[in-house]
Amino acid sequence: MAFDGPAEDQVAIRALIDGYTDAVFRRDPHDWGATWTEDALWNLMGTQVRGREAIVGLWTQAMAGFPFVAFFAQVGSISVDGDRATGRVYTHEYLELADGSVSRPIGQYLDVYTRTADGWRFAERHFSVLKETHRP
Structure with missing residues (x-):
């Protein structure tokens, strides 16, 4: 089943994903970083970064290369098992790239969420591009 576990946990995880998305639009490294656990793993197409501080550092560096970014997310599944999902x-x-060209990747995250004292957070995010188009 695509959605499994207590409804209140599923809603909280969706709020986590929405908060991440909003922080990308606002380019807010503090709020974006707060969605991760301290020892999280971010796997970007095979490049693995461990730890919130390193993850935020990579994200901040990457975002600097884009004059404009729009990020949309659609939840495909959530399965909750206790304090892990x-x-x-x-x-x-x-x-939008610095040279004015545009890239429009469609991707997929496979996530692991952990319940913390501050609520649900990303423990792992594994990203892959499913399709990408470019426009000069």
């Missing part, structure tokens, strides 16, 4: 999230991005 897994999920699948599809993404559509609009990335």
Whole structure:
């Protein structure tokens, strides 16, 4: 089943994903970083970064290369098991590059969420691009 576990946990995880998405639009490293656990793992198409501080550093560096970013997320699945959950999230991005060209990747995150004292957080995010188009 695509959605499994207590409804209140599923709603809280969706709020986590929405907060992440909003922080990308606002380019807010503090709020974006707060969605991760301290020892989280971010796997971007095979490049693995461990730890919130390193993850935020990579994200901040990457975002500096885009004059404009739009990021949309669609939840495909959430399965909650106690204080751990897994999920699948599809993404559509609009990335304006410094040279004025545009990239529009459609991607997928395979996630692991952990319940913390501050609520649900990303423990792992594994991203892959499903399709990407470019426009000069």
